[in-house]
Amino acid sequence: MMNQSLIELFSEKAVAVGAEVISCTSIAEAATFVAGKVDGPLLVPTFPSGCRSGLETVLRDAGLDVLNAFSSETAGRADGGLTGTNFAIADTGSLVLESTAEDIRLATTLPPKQFALLDPAKIVADGLAAVDPMRRLHQRDARNYIAYITGPSRTADIERVLTIGVHGPKELFILLVPGFSSDFLEM
Amino acid sequence: MNKQRSKDYRKQIDQALATPKLQDALHKFGDAFLVSREKAFGGLDFEQLRGRIAEMKTGVREHHGELMEQFIANAEAAGAIVYQARDAADANRYIADLARRKKATLGVKSKSMVSEEIHLNKALEKAGTRALETDLGEWIVQLAGQRPSHMVMPAIHMFKEEVAELFSKETGRQEPAEIEHLVEVARRQLRESYFQAEIGITGANVAIAETGGIALVTNEGNARLASTLPKVHVALIGIEKLVPTLEDAARVVQILPKNATGQLLTSYVTWIRGAVPCGDEEKELHFVLLDNGRSSLAESTQCRDALNCIRCGACANVCPVYQTVGGHVFGHIYIGAIGIILTAFYHGLDNAAELVKACIGCRSCVSVCPANIDLEEIILHLRETVGDEEGIGAGKALVFRKVMQNRKLFHTMIKAASMLQKPVTRGERTIRHLPLFFSPLTEWRTLPAIADTALRDAFKAKAQQVEKPRYRVALFGGCANDFLYPELGLDLIEVMNALDVEVFYPQEQNCCGIPAIYSGEKETAVELAKQNIDAMLAGHPDYVLTTCPTCAMALKHNFVEHLKDNPAWAKKAEKLSSITVDAASFVLNQLDGAGIFADLAEKEKITYHDSCHLKRGVGVWQEPRRLIKESGHDLVEMDHADRCCGFGGSYSLTSHPDISRKILADKVHDIEASGATCVAMDCPGCMMQIRGGLEKAEVPVRAQHTIELLAAALRNKPTEK
Numbered sequence: 001m002m003n004q005s006l007i008e009l010f011s012e013k014a015v016a017v018g019a020e021v022i023s024c025t026s027i028a029e030a031a032t033f034v035a036g037k038v039d040g041p042l043l044v045p046t047f048p049s050g051c052r053s054g055l056e057t058v059l060r061d062a063g064l065d066v067l068n069a070f071s072s073e074t075a076g077r078a079d080g081g082l083t084g085t086n087f088a089i090a091d092t093g094s095l096v097l098e099s100t101a102e103d104i105r106l107a108t109t110l111p112p113k114q115f116a117l118l119d120p121a122k123i124v125a126d127g128l129a130a131v132d133p134m135r136r137l138h139q140r141d142a143r144n145y146i147a148y149i150t151g152p153s154r155t156a157d158i159e160r161v162l163t164i165g166v167h168g169p170k171e172l173f174i175l176l177v178p179g180f181s182s183d184f185l186e187m
Numbered sequence: 188m189n190k191q192r193s194k195d196y197r198k199q200i201d202q203a204l205a206t207p208k209l210q211d212a213l214h215k216f217g218d219a220f221l222v223s224r225e226k227a228f229g230g231l232d233f234e235q236l237r238g239r240i241a242e243m244k245t246g247v248r249e250h251h252g253e254l255m256e257q258f259i260a261n262a263e264a265a266g267a268i269v270y271q272a273r274d275a276a277d278a279n280r281y282i283a284d285l286a287r288r289k290k291a292t293l294g295v296k297s298k299s300m301v302s303e304e305i306h307l308n309k310a311l312e313k314a315g316t317r318a319l320e321t322d323l324g325e326w327i328v329q330l331a332g333q334r335p336s337h338m339v340m341p342a343i344h345m346f347k348e349e350v351a352e353l354f355s356k357e358t359g360r361q362e363p364a365e366i367e368h369l370v371e372v373a374r375r376q377l378r379e380s381y382f383q384a385e386i387g388i389t390g391a392n393v394a395i396a397e398t399g400g401i402a403l404v405t406n407e408g409n410a411r412l413a414s415t416l417p418k419v420h421v422a423l424i425g426i427e428k429l430v431p432t433l434e435d436a437a438r439v440v441q442i443l444p445k446n447a448t449g450q451l452l453t454s455y456v457t458w459i460r461g462a463v464p465c466g467d468e469e470k471e472l473h474f475v476l477l478d479n480g481r482s483s484l485a486e487s488t489q490c491r492d493a494l495n496c497i498r499c500g501a502c503a504n505v506c507p508v509y510q511t512v513g514g515h516v517f518g519h520i521y522i523g524a525i526g527i528i529l530t531a532f533y534h535g536l537d538n539a540a541e542l543v544k545a546c547i548g549c550r551s552c553v554s555v556c557p558a559n560i561d562l563e564e565i566i567l568h569l570r571e572t573v574g575d576e577e578g579i580g581a582g583k584a585l586v587f588r589k590v591m592q593n594r595k596l597f598h599t600m601i602k603a604a605s606m607l608q609k610p611v612t613r614g615e616r617t618i619r620h621l622p623l624f625f626s627p628l629t630e631w632r633t634l635p636a637i638a639d640t641a642l643r644d645a646f647k648a649k650a651q652q653v654e655k656p657r658y659r660v661a662l663f664g665g666c667a668n669d670f671l672y673p674e675l676g677l678d679l680i681e682v683m684n685a686l687d688v689e690v691f692y693p694q695e696q697n698c699c700g701i702p703a704i705y706s707g708e709k710e711t712a713v714e715l716a717k718q719n720i721d722a723m724l725a726g727h728p729d730y731v732l733t734t735c736p737t738c739a740m741a742l743k744h745n746f747v748e749h750l751k752d753n754p755a756w757a758k759k760a761e762k763l764s765s766i767t768v769d770a771a772s773f774v775l776n777q778l779d780g781a782g783i784f785a786d787l788a789e790k791e792k793i794t795y796h797d798s799c800h801l802k803r804g805v806g807v808w809q810e811p812r813r814l815i816k817e818s819g820h821d822l823v824e825m826d827h828a829d830r831c832c833g834f835g836g837s838y839s840l841t842s843h844p845d846i847s848r849k850i851l852a853d854k855v856h857d858i859e860a861s862g863a864t865c866v867a868m869d870c871p872g873c874m875m876q877i878r879g880g881l882e883k884a885e886v887p888v889r890a891q892h893t894i895e896l897l898a899a900a901l902r903n904k905p906t907e908k
């Protein structure tokens with residue numbers, strides 16, 4: 001599949017499960033979008049593509065209250081969490097986040113709003129195509145906590161009515177930023 | 188037989204039948220499930236996918252030792268502490284000891300059926316650790332002091348008002364019964380507990396030998412919190428969850444949500460390997476690998492496919508019995524079809540005995556199972572085991588062994604019964620009322636009277652004019668065609684003759700043996716198989732035709748199974764199997780005969796009911812529809828055309844008439860709603876049930892066998908000359 005059609009399929013599927021997909025031309029544009037959504041502290045754990053691009057500064061410049069070192073208690077009070085993405089899966093609209101570092105997990109489980117920066121060059125067709133990078137992640141690191149994230153947290157446990165945001169994030173924003181990171185093994 | 192247990196179970200059924208609200212919810216759920224499931228699999232080949240899962244899982248079973256070693260070595264290398272628990276008590280002891288060592292006062296749990304299986308919460312409670320369920324459904328059920336009624340949706344039996352009441356007690360406020368609000372209440376109430384808990388407990392959907400890690404397939408996000416915040420993470424893993432590679436895991440993850448909830452993927456799939464960072468330390472990760480009957484299940488050649496299950500819960504979703512009585516009645520801890528089997532192995536045959544009998548045998552579960560498990564066949568095998576262990580009841584055993592195995596005696600008794608019924612039939616073909624304690628049988632459907640002249644006798648008088656027959660075929664009538672609906676057999680002869688086929692009726696044929704199997708009486712079934720093979724092959728027919736799909740299944744499938752280890756018989760059974768065809772398929776596929784009926788029928792609005800054993804047993808559903816349409820009728824589809832009618836042989840007559848009655852009522856409703864004036868089918872058993880239901884409910888729709896419709900069409904043919 002051509003990358004463009006992978007992007008389209010990915011976006012379609014992600015939107016279908018309640019995520020919002022935003023195409024950005026730069027990190028600054030993404031930061032402006034985030035600033036418009038977040039009301040309170042934003043957790044931004046350290047991750048390679050973020051460091052490389054000076055993400056933290058860009059976010060602060062956009063007026064965001066950025067926390068990059070935080071305890072679980074602090075994380076529990078934040079309004080949003082922002083991370084990069086290792087890669088994404090088109091046919092289910094899923095993000096893959098290597099979350100072994102604890103602050104990545106805290107930033108993506110506790111706050112009600114989750115933001116993920118994704119370089120659209122890093123989209124594979126389906127779950128089976130995801131195995132190759134998954135295997136490489138397992139080979140690279142001795143221990144892993146890898147998350148496939150597909151839309152916000154949901155439940156249908158009361159009368160089968162689909163309801164968003166039970167324990168995890170209530171909103172998921174996927175920010176497509178070309179040229180942000182082309183390495184599937186890095187966030 | 189355990190009379191008290193059966194009596195208690197009957198009481199439970201009665202209670203469930205008295206809650207129409209639950210039935211209604213489960214019916215709607217079943218409908219919605221099929222729609223979303225179909226959408227989720229759009230563009231994918233389900234048969235191929237499930238074939239792969241079955242193959243992979245079977246391979247795992249065969250190489251379990253090595254793969255388990257690999258898994259454990261990799262898990263330990265990554266810092267996990269692995270414990271292999273023999274049984275429930277062993278696993279509970281390990282986890283409770285751990286909780287004591289950690290001085291844990293609170294354990295947060297994400298959903299785990301295995302923890303339900305071993306009653307982990309109770310064991311923890313005794314160790315002084317409160318086990319808090321954080322999955323919304325599990326929490327609701329825990330607050331209510333109940334157990335899950337569905338493996339994927341634990342609280343599916345509850346309504347928002349009940350949930351609001353439970354939550355109000357928790358919060359001390361009056362919580363309105365609005366779902367969104369209630370979900371928010373759960374979020375707020377449970378959030379703190381992740382921070383307080385010393386231990387997080389999860390299950391695992393797969394354990395991957397290649398990596399030594401597990402994957403959790405979840406929606407709510409609670410498993411992520413439970414495996415992140417507390418210092419200790421215990422994953423309780425049934426040893427059948429093992430898969431060799433990441434590709435295999437990906438395949439399970441691909442099919443599971445689609446078949447469980449109709450989602451392409453759940454919100455979260457969490458892959459955990461080893462002791463990951465937690466605060467300033469490393470997480471203490473324990474993998475508790477539970478056997479608890481799984482190894483003995485692996486040793487049972489008849490049942491071990493059940494280990495291929497990936498716990499999607501679909502076998503319950505589509506089950507008419509589950510939809511009628513719910514998971515608390517049609518389940519022990521594990522529910523639905525797979526629940527019956529797992530209960531037998533994990534919780535003992537005694538706990539499974541009533542469930543084994545409550546299955547109606549419609550095979551709807553088999554058609555949706557993503558692991559391609561023949562659940563019905565395993566359940567029948569267990570029924571036989573229960574029959575062997577407990578006896579099937581002296582009266583029943585007498586009928587099967589002494590009467591049915593002796594064809595002449597059996598048929599003489601049927602004829603005697605046809606005389607005895609005279610006072611209640613009042614000369615009519617159906618019985619609307621029966622006296623005394625038999626009366627409940629005709630309360631909700633009429634029953635057909637035994638015909639004055641059985642097909643086997645009527646046959647002799649039927650003249651056949653086929654000058655140069657293309658084929659000579661033997662008709663296997665089956666009890667219903669033979670003794671209740673002989674006219675159906677005569678119609679078949681007319682249809683065949685018109686297609687230049689000559690029919691003969693081997694007089695030595697006996698009952699196909701399925702009723703015996705369904706009652707757990709294998710010995711009789713094997714004896715009947717032999718009698719029938721000899722009888723049917725004796726005249727060297729080109730084909731053997733059936734008008735009853737249950738008989739077709741017996742001849743095509745069961746006889747071969749029964750006799751496969753008997754070299755003298757196996758070949759003959761194979762031969763009979765290879766030439767047995769249901770009548771409608773024969774007309775279409777072997778004879779290419781649809782043309783002779785073209786537009787002969789007096790056009791009528793007809794709807795078609797798929798018999799369970801024809802569609803899911805023999806794989807035939809298009810053929811009869813084509814014949815009906817080509818003969819000039821207007822075919823309209825009813826809703827749930829392939830849902831069971833509730834007959835199930837003795838199921839509706841003796842073992843579970845109440846459930847049968849409800850399932851029939853659903854069918855009658857769908858038939859009526861279709862607007863047809865006639866419902867066609869290819870099974871005399873369904874005919875008996877559906878005709879009886881329509882008559883009693885005074886719904887003016889006829890129930891006819893497809894062959895009868897074809898014969899009627901032929902009679903409209905202008906006579907040549």
Ligand code: SF4
Nearest residue numbers: 496497499500502556
């Ligand atoms: S037996 Fe098949 S349908 Fe039933 S839960 Fe297991 S995998 Fe799903």
